[in-house]
Amino acid sequence: MGQRITIGSLSGIEVRIHRSWVIIALLVGWSFWSRFVFVGYASTPAVLMAVVGAALFFLSVLIHEFAHALEAQHRGVEVGGITLFLFGGVTEMASDIRRPRDEFAVTAIGPFSSIVLAAIFGLIAFYSGQAGLEVVADVAGLLGWINLALGLFNLLPGAPLDGGRILRALVWSVTGDRGRAVRFAARTGQVLAAALVSVGVLQLLFLPAAAIGGIWLMVIGAFLAFAAQSEIAQHAIGEALRGLTxxxxxxxxxxxxxxxxxxxxxxxxxxxxxxxxxxxxxxxxxxxxxxxxxxxxxxxxxxxxxxxxxxxxxxxxxxxxxxxxxxxxxxxxxxxxxxxxxxxxxxxxxxxxxxxxxxxxxxxxxxxxxxxxEQRAPATSSARPDDPGHxxxxxx
Ligand SMILES: [Zn+2]
Incomplete structure (x- = not known):
């Protein structure tokens, strides 16, 4: 896909950035900058802090994705690569996850690593604050909160968010039916998306001061709805092709x-x-x-x-x-x-x-x-009897 640029690879996992990501990087840098200016920094040091902060933010996102990717590799799932886009990334699996417990582990480790990062940044903020290193404390503090938010947001129970995949692994494990689990988790994803968009609209209408936040919620909700829909389609395609040589x-x-x-x-x-x-x-x-x-x-x-x-x-x-x-x-x-x-x-x-x-x-x-x-071939046809998909x- 010409939309993505490869920036490097680690442990056989390619890291790519989606073209749209550049705009998001600028937006994140800008919002960090305005946040630092808001708490009283002069414009120039705030730029430096914002650049460092944004770089660490994207490093955090990468760590989250690498946690997924490495756990997947560890469990014998082939990983295609990681693509950074919007606020997060996607880890592409080149082969299927075959057991619910693998899906659970591969997924849960992402938000878990974000929460660990939040704790680490929090500790850095606390101790550098005590040592009088205000600048370090402010940058680390912001990153701590953002990583916490990232970890918790990703735990919301709707696919394709990590929380949705965890739900999927649980439903899969209970019912033994992966297709049903995929559809269930994607549907909760759609409900979640609708809820986010509704809250966004309400915020926009009744809380003018938080209008920007409302718009963001609507964008994220719309993106989620789209992703949940394509999750269902992807699964249907996978099913249609399964066993076909x-x-x-x-x-x-x-x-x-x-x-x-x-x-x-x-x-x-x-x-x-x-x-x-x-x-x-x-x-x-x-x-x-x-x-x-x-x-x-x-x-x-x-x-x-x-x-x-x-x-x-x-x-x-x-x-x-x-x-x-x-x-x-x-x-x-x-x-x-x-x-x-x-x-x-x-x-x-x-x-x-x-x-x-x-x-x-x-x-x-x-x-x-x-x-x-898919039609079952009649018994008299030339199709192999052990292959109902033919x-x-x-x-x-
Ligand atoms: Zn994740």
Whole structure:
């Protein structure tokens, strides 16, 4: 995603910042500054204090996220990276958490570390205050309160907040049904979001002095509502894809093919009128490459005819390949940047190319499955009996 910039990595965990985060960093710095000016500091030292304070604030957020990430790694969950955005961050898990107690531990350690940080900053503030180091005491004191607020806010029981995930782990543990737990926690997240927005609106209407706080509550509430909704959608997509292999994806949604020596003009016409944005290119019945809409769109008008498609296509050996038996959820990461995947079969070293799958095909299969639901194949069909998720071929 072009929205994020990688700033470094630690213990194999990449740290990225979302573009929007820069605005938030400035906003946090500014509010620290106005807070220090408000308690009586001159403008210039207040700037320095605000910069240090904001840096320590973001360090605190990072520590919170790293606590999640390291605990996840410790429990065998693969961590993709940490992205800082808005006031917090997200730790992306590349593999699923498989037990409720793991989800509980991985989640609870975040707010716990914020509360520990609050205590540490509180102690620093107390002792530096006694030693007459006012500046240190004021910066540390503010950070102590903010970390406490961060820890407590995150414990509110609505997903995707940590409190919601803890709730999810508990419901999961009691019912044994992860899907039900996900939906329940996301719904409480929506209720929580509605409550935050309502309080924000009331504050805006009846407490003009706290109008800014009201606006913040509304923004955070709206963000939460959106995140809770996408949590539900994400889960539904995960369910729709569960157990589906790359090879099956290829069967369910095959690309239109074109021979390698066909004129580019034919491909242009095909992509102009057809629903597809990519074509598989074949030679002697074997897939040798893939031609993407974007490829052609980038070519100047006069070069879109007169040459064979093989000159413009992405050859298969330039693409990442994956065995047809691999689960699609594992192949997703390879596809994340929009690249097609070559699907192979057979022993390593002697693979046969079965075809190409694109993110667009994956998208179509997900959408169809979500809209129609997964059908159980009738017993007489060719579907393997041990795989109720396998659709009859007529699905195309
Ligand atoms: Zn957290």
């Amino acid at each position: 790359v090879g099956e994806l290829l069967l369910r949604d095959e690309l239109t093919t074109l021979p390698a020596d066909a004129d580019l003009a034919i491909a242009v016409e095909q992509l102009r009128v057809g629903p597809e944005r990519s074509l598989a290119i074949t030679r002697d019945g074997r897939t040798v490459g893939v031609l993407l809409f974007d490829h052609i769109a980038r070519l100047p008008e006069e070069r879109r005819a007169g040459t064979p498609v093989s000159e413009v296509m992405l050859p298969v050996d330039a693409l990442p390949s994956v065995d047809g038996g691999a689960e699609i959820t594992d192949a997703l990461r390879e596809m994340a940047d929009g690249r097609p995947l070559v699907v192979t079969s057979g022993e390593e070293g002697a693979e046969r190319i079965e075809g190409v799958v694109t993110p667009e095909q994956l998208d179509r299969v997900v959408r169809r499955t979500l809209q129609l639901g 659709l009859p071929q007529a699905d195309r």
